[in-house]
Amino acid sequence: MDRRHVLKALAMTPLLTPNWSFSAQQHKFDAVVVGAGVFGMWSAWYLRQAGLSVAVIDQSTPGHSGSSSGGESRVTRTGYGDSELYTEWSHRSLAAWKKLSEASSLPLFHPIGMLMVHQEDDPYVMASKAVLKKFGIPFKALNTKQLRNNYPVMKVKDGERGILEPNAGGLMARRGVQTLAVKAAQAGVHIFQGTVSPIDSTRSRQGALTEIEYKHGNGIGRIQAENFIIACGPWLDKVCPEAMANRLFVTRQEILYFQASREVTGKLPTWATLPYYGLPDIEGRGFKVANDTHGTRVDPSKVNRHVHDEVIQQTRLFLAERFPGIANQPLLESRVCQYENSSNGDFVIDLHPGLNNTYVVGGGSGHGFKHGPAVGRYVTDRVLQRGTVIEQLSLESKATVQDRQVI
Numbered sequence: 001m002d003r004r005h006v007l008k009a010l011a012m013t014p015l016l017t018p019n020w021s022f023s024a025q026q027h028k029f030d031a032v033v034v035g036a037g038v039f040g041m042w043s044a045w046y047l048r049q050a051g052l053s054v055a056v057i058d059q060s061t062p063g064h065s066g067s068s069s070g071g072e073s074r075v076t077r078t079g080y081g082d083s084e085l086y087t088e089w090s091h092r093s094l095a096a097w098k099k100l101s102e103a104s105s106l107p108l109f110h111p112i113g114m115l116m117v118h119q120e121d122d123p124y125v126m127a128s129k130a131v132l133k134k135f136g137i138p139f140k141a142l143n144t145k146q147l148r149n150n151y152p153v154m155k156v157k158d159g160e161r162g163i164l165e166p167n168a169g170g171l172m173a174r175r176g177v178q179t180l181a182v183k184a185a186q187a188g189v190h191i192f193q194g195t196v197s198p199i200d201s202t203r204s205r206q207g208a209l210t211e212i213e214y215k216h217g218n219g220i221g222r223i224q225a226e227n228f229i230i231a232c233g234p235w236l237d238k239v240c241p242e243a244m245a246n247r248l249f250v251t252r253q254e255i256l257y258f259q260a261s262r263e264v265t266g267k268l269p270t271w272a273t274l275p276y277y278g279l280p281d282i283e284g285r286g287f288k289v290a291n292d293t294h295g296t297r298v299d300p301s302k303v304n305r306h307v308h309d310e311v312i313q314q315t316r317l318f319l320a321e322r323f324p325g326i327a328n329q330p331l332l333e334s335r336v337c338q339y340e341n342s343s344n345g346d347f348v349i350d351l352h353p354g355l356n357n358t359y360v361v362g363g364g365s366g367h368g369f370k371h372g373p374a375v376g377r378y379v380t381d382r383v384l385q386r387g388t389v390i391e392q393l394s395l396e397s398k399a400t401v402q403d404r405q406v407i
């Protein structure tokens, strides 16, 4: 089947919504983004806002169930220990999420606040407070008594403290990505479906990638571009094996939703008593609870997506200690997802080592969702060669052994 036939077949392929744009004529763009997750879609959005012709290609649909952006909800917070980068990025990103949420018929952001429970003098929280103060981001320090009075659903141990970010809250993940994809398509971003073959820098022309090859059904297609952004989440090392070179660690993560309405949880915001974190019931989905500890390493295409019984039991034990009123509530829903971790938890946003027009974007490491807009802006700056290069996000700074630093 030649390209003309593939493009014709694709044009007839019913995609997620009639708003997806598709041009059977155009197959050369200023920028092609591979991956329609939160990083890819925000990159496409800002590249298009900068006036570039942009296409996005994904093996499935934006925010699909197997992707890392495909879950129901995500926590957003700005407290990040001493990391000014992630504090600033999540703060700026939240403004963009709010703007998108305001333009959406269904909410993308629930401004219910974010509470981290901690030990007195916890160095991470002390550092967070200093950075939040520096950026003028509001927070409230709560003592044991205030925690107990404010959140009676939660069992607070003697001496525990809390830091509340009143402006933070919960993002609707899958809905957010889909909403952005529809907006991007309306703004002229072309969205294709196809599975892109691994990028091979030995086939470059003067150090540049000229086209990518993708499979769709039984056909093979090609798209040409001046710039390529490879934002393949947990598949990043499969599409960019040379660049990632054993520096992506995909882990299996389990999430549970228990029946506990807001009448039960009161004004409890999104919360973290690490390693557990969660959200109160949002839009009737139940009380979300998950363990942030990295699970076993998996292949995202083959991961067993049945939650293990032991995890349900362990979670109930945690709930019995921390939220006793919820420990025996019925399980409403469960989900298995994956973190696409870099070695230390810092994102990877860098030029492909063998290609001078191809950017590798990923390593969200279990905390990337909230930063989607800032990632998209930074990618756009890199493509347009403006702004400063952030060494912390380079490939070079990543190791082949996992040593998590970013929480």
Ligand SMILES: Cc1cc2nc3c(=O)[nH]c(=O)nc-3n(C[C@H](O)[C@H](O)[C@H](O)COP(=O)(O)OP(=O)(O)OC[C@H]3O[C@@H](n4cnc5c(N)ncnc54)[C@H](O)[C@@H]3O)c2cc1C
Pocket: 034, 035, 036, 037, 038, 039, 040, 057, 058, 059, 060, 061, 062, 063, 064, 066, 067, 068, 069, 070, 071, 073, 074, 075, 076, 194, 195, 196, 197, 231, 232, 233, 234, 235, 236, 239, 253, 254, 255, 337, 338, 339, 340, 361, 362, 363, 364, 365, 366, 367, 368, 369, 370, 371
């Ligand atoms: C359980 C869980 C809880 C989390 N909680 C939070 C949280 O509370 N707060 C927070 O900020 N972050 C959180 N995160 C992290 C965040 O969700 C991820 O970091 C983020 O969604 C990653 O987005 P991405 O665009 O890099 O990847 P993805 O969303 O996976 O997107 C990658 C896309 O690339 C496509 N693709 C891959 N290979 C190909 C190919 N060959 N051809 C074409 N397309 C391809 C895929 O189909 C996919 O759509 C959590 C993640 C998980 C899993």
